[in-house]
Amino acid sequence: MRSIITDDEERCYLCGSTVGLETHHCLHGTAGRKLADRWGLTVKLCSRCHRDGTVGVHGRNSKADRQLKRLAQTKFEEKYSHEKWMAVIGRNYLGGKENGNEERSSKKH
Ligand SMILES: [Zn+2]
Numbered sequence: 001m002r003s004i005i006t007d008d009e010e011r012c013y014l015c016g017s018t019v020g021l022e023t024h025h026c027l028h029g030t031a032g033r034k035l036a037d038r039w040g041l042t043v044k045l046c047s048r049c050h051r052d053g054t055v056g057v058h059g060r061n062s063k064a065d066r067q068l069k070r071l072a073q074t075k076f077e078e079k080y081s082h083e084k085w086m087a088v089i090g091r092n093y094l095g096g097k098e099n100g101n102e103e104r105s106s107k108k109h
């Protein structure tokens with residue numbers, strides 16, 4: 001499925017580069033990737049923003065990683081609903097503080 005997050009798949013979502021673009025799944029892990037593919041929760045990132053050890057979202061840039069997860073949830077909820085997000089994804093990335101209590105809060109359920 002095409003990305004529901006952006007129509008512009010010609011450039012890196014984070015820095016705007018048009019070189020070396022890769023598909024980033026906003027949700028990780030085996031199950032997360034499948035869900036991201038199925039629901040269009042993907043963005044294009046250049047190889048640096050994607051996999052660089054320091055600035056890449058799969059490197060130490062957990063801030064950008066969280067930003068993209070929240071973005072995915074926001075776009076999904078605009079298109080469908082919060083209830084559907086929780087039914088399909090089962091984890092709320094939008095609640096809580098900037099630094100993310102999502103791991104803890106999700107365990108309450
Ligand atoms: Zn980039």
Ligand SMILES: [Zn+2]
Nearest residue numbers: 023024025050
């Ligand atoms: Zn990725």
